[in-house]
Amino acid sequence: MTAARVDARARDVVIIGAGHNGLVAAAYLAQAGLKPLVLERRDLIGGRAVTDEIHPGFRCPALCHSAGPLDGRIARELDLARHGLEWLAPEVRVLALAPDGHALALHDDAARTAAGLQPLSARDAAAYPEFAACFARLGAALRPLLAMTPPTAARAGARDLWKLLTLGRRLRGLGKKDLFRLLRFAPMAVADLAAEWFESELLRATIAARGIFASFAGPWSAGTGVALLLQAAHDGHATAPAAFARGGMGAISQALAASARALGAEIRTGAAVSRIAVRDGVAHGVVLASGEEIAARVVVSDADPRSTYLHLLDGACLSPDFTSKMRNYRSVGTVAKVNLALSRLPRFSALAPAGPEGARLLSGRIHIGPDIDYLERAFDAAKYGEPSAEPYLDLCIPTLLDPGLAPAGAHVMSIHAQFAPYALRSGDWAARTDALGRQVLKTLATYAPDLPELIVGAQVLTPVDLEQRYGLAGGHLLHGEAALDQLFAFRPLIGWAQYRSPIARLYLCGAGTHPGGGVTGLSGRNASREIWKDLRS
Amino acid sequence: MPIGTAFHERTLALCQSLSYRDWSGYYTVSSYEPSHEHEYNAIRSAAALIDVTPLFKYLISGPDATRFVDRIITRDLSKVAVGQVIYTPWCDEWGKIIDDGTVSRLGENLYRWTAAEPNLRWFWRNAPGLDVKIEEVSERVAALALQGPTSARLLKRVAEADLDGLRYFRVTSGKIAGIPVDISRTGYTGDLGYEIWVPWDRALAVWDALMVAGAAFDLHPAGMLALDVARIEAGLLLIDVDFASSRKAVIDAQRYSPWELGLGRLVALDKPAFVGRQALLAERTRGHARETVGLEIDWPSVEAVYEKVGLPPAVSPIASRVAVPVYRGGAQAGRATSTTWSPTLKKLIAIALVAREHASPGTRLEMELTVEAVRYRVHATVTKTPFFNPPRKTKTPPD
Numbered sequence: 001m002t003a004a005r006v007d008a009r010a011r012d013v014v015i016i017g018a019g020h021n022g023l024v025a026a027a028y029l030a031q032a033g034l035k036p037l038v039l040e041r042r043d044l045i046g047g048r049a050v051t052d053e054i055h056p057g058f059r060c061p062a063l064c065h066s067a068g069p070l071d072g073r074i075a076r077e078l079d080l081a082r083h084g085l086e087w088l089a090p091e092v093r094v095l096a097l098a099p100d101g102h103a104l105a106l107h108d109d110a111a112r113t114a115a116g117l118q119p120l121s122a123r124d125a126a127a128y129p130e131f132a133a134c135f136a137r138l139g140a141a142l143r144p145l146l147a148m149t150p151p152t153a154a155r156a157g158a159r160d161l162w163k164l165l166t167l168g169r170r171l172r173g174l175g176k177k178d179l180f181r182l183l184r185f186a187p188m189a190v191a192d193l194a195a196e197w198f199e200s201e202l203l204r205a206t207i208a209a210r211g212i213f214a215s216f217a218g219p220w221s222a223g224t225g226v227a228l229l230l231q232a233a234h235d236g237h238a239t240a241p242a243a244f245a246r247g248g249m250g251a252i253s254q255a256l257a258a259s260a261r262a263l264g265a266e267i268r269t270g271a272a273v274s275r276i277a278v279r280d281g282v283a284h285g286v287v288l289a290s291g292e293e294i295a296a297r298v299v300v301s302d303a304d305p306r307s308t309y310l311h312l313l314d315g316a317c318l319s320p321d322f323t324s325k326m327r328n329y330r331s332v333g334t335v336a337k338v339n340l341a342l343s344r345l346p347r348f349s350a351l352a353p354a355g356p357e358g359a360r361l362l363s364g365r366i367h368i369g370p371d372i373d374y375l376e377r378a379f380d381a382a383k384y385g386e387p388s389a390e391p392y393l394d395l396c397i398p399t400l401l402d403p404g405l406a407p408a409g410a411h412v413m414s415i416h417a418q419f420a421p422y423a424l425r426s427g428d429w430a431a432r433t434d435a436l437g438r439q440v441l442k443t444l445a446t447y448a449p450d451l452p453e454l455i456v457g458a459q460v461l462t463p464v465d466l467e468q469r470y471g472l473a474g475g476h477l478l479h480g481e482a483a484l485d486q487l488f489a490f491r492p493l494i495g496w497a498q499y500r501s502p503i504a505r506l507y508l509c510g511a512g513t514h515p516g517g518g519v520t521g522l523s524g525r526n527a528s529r530e531i532w533k534d535l536r537s
Numbered sequence: 538m539p540i541g542t543a544f545h546e547r548t549l550a551l552c553q554s555l556s557y558r559d560w561s562g563y564y565t566v567s568s569y570e571p572s573h574e575h576e577y578n579a580i581r582s583a584a585a586l587i588d589v590t591p592l593f594k595y596l597i598s599g600p601d602a603t604r605f606v607d608r609i610i611t612r613d614l615s616k617v618a619v620g621q622v623i624y625t626p627w628c629d630e631w632g633k634i635i636d637d638g639t640v641s642r643l644g645e646n647l648y649r650w651t652a653a654e655p656n657l658r659w660f661w662r663n664a665p666g667l668d669v670k671i672e673e674v675s676e677r678v679a680a681l682a683l684q685g686p687t688s689a690r691l692l693k694r695v696a697e698a699d700l701d702g703l704r705y706f707r708v709t710s711g712k713i714a715g716i717p718v719d720i721s722r723t724g725y726t727g728d729l730g731y732e733i734w735v736p737w738d739r740a741l742a743v744w745d746a747l748m749v750a751g752a753a754f755d756l757h758p759a760g761m762l763a764l765d766v767a768r769i770e771a772g773l774l775l776i777d778v779d780f781a782s783s784r785k786a787v788i789d790a791q792r793y794s795p796w797e798l799g800l801g802r803l804v805a806l807d808k809p810a811f812v813g814r815q816a817l818l819a820e821r822t823r824g825h826a827r828e829t830v831g832l833e834i835d836w837p838s839v840e841a842v843y844e845k846v847g848l849p850p851a852v853s854p855i856a857s858r859v860a861v862p863v864y865r866g867g868a869q870a871g872r873a874t875s876t877t878w879s880p881t882l883k884k885l886i887a888i889a890l891v892a893r894e895h896a897s898p899g900t901r902l903e904m905e906l907t908v909e910a911v912r913y914r915v916h917a918t919v920t921k922t923p924f925f926n927p928p929r930k931t932k933t934p935p936d
Contacts, residue, residue, distance in 0.1 A: 281815045310665060316608040316810035319630030320662040327665065 019047025727771020
């Protein structure tokens with residue numbers, strides 16, 4: 001009955017949002033022989049993975065500054081190198097700075113990291129290789145989960161049980177000690193986890209930072225250990241990734257778009273979807289803000305779950321039970337973004353004197369948040385609706401490896417500032433944005449005293465900007481908390497983690513689905529597989 | 538412990554029987570006199586004044602009020618004019634009835650909604666994304682039912698309102714004793730009658746005006762026992778007796794669809810979206826398993842049982858809310874949920890829930906009758922409800 005009513009002019013697939021997952025889904029569905037149409041509300045494709053001109057002549061990754069990294073299969077299967085994607089390999093993964101002039105460099109190579117740790121703590125230097133190897137092993141055991149469609153725990157079928165059995169066998173292969181660690185680490189407070197391995201505060205804090213990045217959590221919050229395991233599943237490391245592309249994050253999106261187009265997808269910008277059209281519980285297209293109606297056999301949303309379910313759908317389409325669960329989906333943003341255009345490279349006290357060696361050390365991610373208490377205090381403020389007096393900063397200077405982003409000799413700096421809670425206890429972000437920017441600069445000046453005088457342009461994006469400009473409901477960078485209760489078979493909701501929705505022919509493919517989080521493309525890839533499975537049957 | 542309604546001061550003084558019950562936390566008169574028979578007769582032959590304040594009452598307003606109400610109820614609001622009142626069920630997402638009540642369209646986007654049970658949370662849960670104001674006005678609005686053949690003439694005497702033009706299931710505003718009231722031509726008796734919606738703090742003056750003028754129309758205050766007989770005659774269902782809210786159900790058999798309650802005509806499946814629509818569409822295709830019907834119990838068969846026992850036939854004047862088994866042949870076909878002697882019809886009647894194959898009018902069934910603690914079966918015939926449906930109920934202008 002429904003099929004007979006499908007508009008003859010209907011598109012195969014309409015994808016809401018040209019974020020990287022939307023583009024990945026478009027490319028795979030095009031590869032399968034469909035003709036997807038991607039609709040992007042902004043004039044710029046990429047969603048969270050964009051390179052914006054923040055000041056005339058200065059281009060900067062406006063939101064995310066590293067991929068998660070992007071899954072290697074996606075780069076291969078979509079031939080992204082041919083479409084212009086070039087990865088940059090920083091020598092340092094994370095450089096942690098302490099206000100007393102200490103610095104600590106974490107490399108992908110554990111032995112090299114351990115050597116650097118020697119002056120800080122001989123004990124930590126000895127422990128680091130086993131720490132790195134342990135997370136590499138745990139990550140490898142968990143990795144198959146990432147590309148898997150989570151089981152429907154509520155009504156597990158034979159296939160789901162088989163998947164879980166396979167996973168169980170793989171985990172048993174870890175050996176008793178690692179299996180225990182796996183079970184213990186996920187629900188642990190990351191501060192405890194780091195303290196079990198290491199004694200120096202700077203290293204503990206650097207490790208712990210990955211557990212709280214973009215989350216409404218401090219290092220003492222239970223369950224923050226899971227983020228380290230998730231990162232390890234992606235690339236074998238427990239620390240923040242430094243996966244940069246030439247041309248900034250936007251270059252990843254451009255390569256994905258080029259690949260999708262070459263495979264037959266169409267991408268329209270400036271096309272804001274205002275509503276998903278649903279009839280009799282079946283999605284049959286979208287309505288644009290302009291009033292234009294586009295019929296489609298399948299609608300895929302790369303928007304976050306709250307935006308999709310609570311804003312793009314008429315509430316009457318969903319059961320009140322589902323809606324209230326969705327309203328309880330946690331996505332309160334805590335990250336602000338500060339992008340700076342700098343006349344030259346700032347001098348960091350910890351690396352003085354500056355030189356090519358200093359520049360190499362700075363080329364990965366830079367962590368500011370020198371001890372566990374500092375990070376917890378930063379979170380404390382957010383709990384009570386205030387921005388941190390001394391924020392935890394995660395930054396990078398993309399121009400060190402990619403000088404083309406700024407005029408010769410000049411640089412851009414991309415800073416995630418945490419915590420800046422979406423909902424302020426007093427005042428609103430419009431009135432407090434400048435103060436936030438000043439606070440971030442003040443904190444930075446502790447580590448790079450000459451930085452304030454080098455600024456030629458600055459952009460401050462609060463969680464409210466993340467919501468309004470980038471369409472992230474609640475201003476949450478990761479499309480919702482990536483916590484134990486909202487991961488895997490629980491992302492976004494238990495029973496609805498298979499990229500399908502309560503509305504037939506409506507799918508989700510964004511970071512609010514498994515494995516979610518950063519710029520990996522896996523949500524889009526997994527979603528496209530499920531969509532194709534349904535269309536074929 | 539219950540509390541009094543806005544009319545408690547008056548009803549307490551009149552309640553000779555001191556026979557009260559708890560209705561949603563309020564003291565409610567069961568019968569004013571030791572027996573409810575005069576009160577019943579007032580409903581059918583004169584006029585009765587019934588305090589129905591304990592109903593849950595909500596006021597829905599705001600730009601999306603119509604969308605909001607339409608999203609929840611099973612009926613189609615686009616067919617309801619301003620000034621119209623509808624009786625409607627509303628369902629959960631599995632198409633099972635949560636509650637029933639009346640919705641009065643007081644303005645383009647203004648509704649007064651009555652319900653048997655608290656619904657505020659359910660309303661809130663259905664409000665996301667809508668610009669709607671939901672107010673519980675249960676303690677701000679008192680309500681009286683004025684029911685019976687002389688009710689229109691009495692009301693015309695005391696109310697400043699266009700009552701001649703007020704059709705069945707319509708609402709108008711007016712004044713009684715100078716107090717602004719809403720008057721709807723609705724009720725729970727199946728007779729000519731009105732419900733009067735009064736500001737809580739001025740309720741007594743309205744009661745007094747009606748009682749004073751009512752003397753000339755043989756007005757009696759009436760309690761729940763009389764109302765219960767009348768509502769069964771009218772074939773009107775009572776929650777927790779003839780059906781249960783799906784919210785309280787423990788097993789599936791305790792969940793009821795509109796079709797099972799004979800309310801299928803109130804389900805507007807052509808409405809694009811409302812809670813439960815998908816499930817109700819499926820049920821329409823699949824067919825419902827049970828049906829609510831009327832039963833007329835064969836009186837000679839009752840007499841035969843009593844004769845066998847050696848007793849004169851007797852039947853309680855009070856309606857029974859005890860469910861009793863209903864059989865066809867040797868097997869159980871369902872259950873009678875409300876049973877009463879109808880003084881007007883001179884018949885023993887019941888509302889029953891039976892498997893669908895036993896639901897067509899004329900089907901001969903048997904109902905359990907217990908005499909001296911021994912179970913017997915008496916013959917009963919499936920009939921259409923209402924059992925009693927006088928033309929005066931809907932006649933406009935009223936007599």
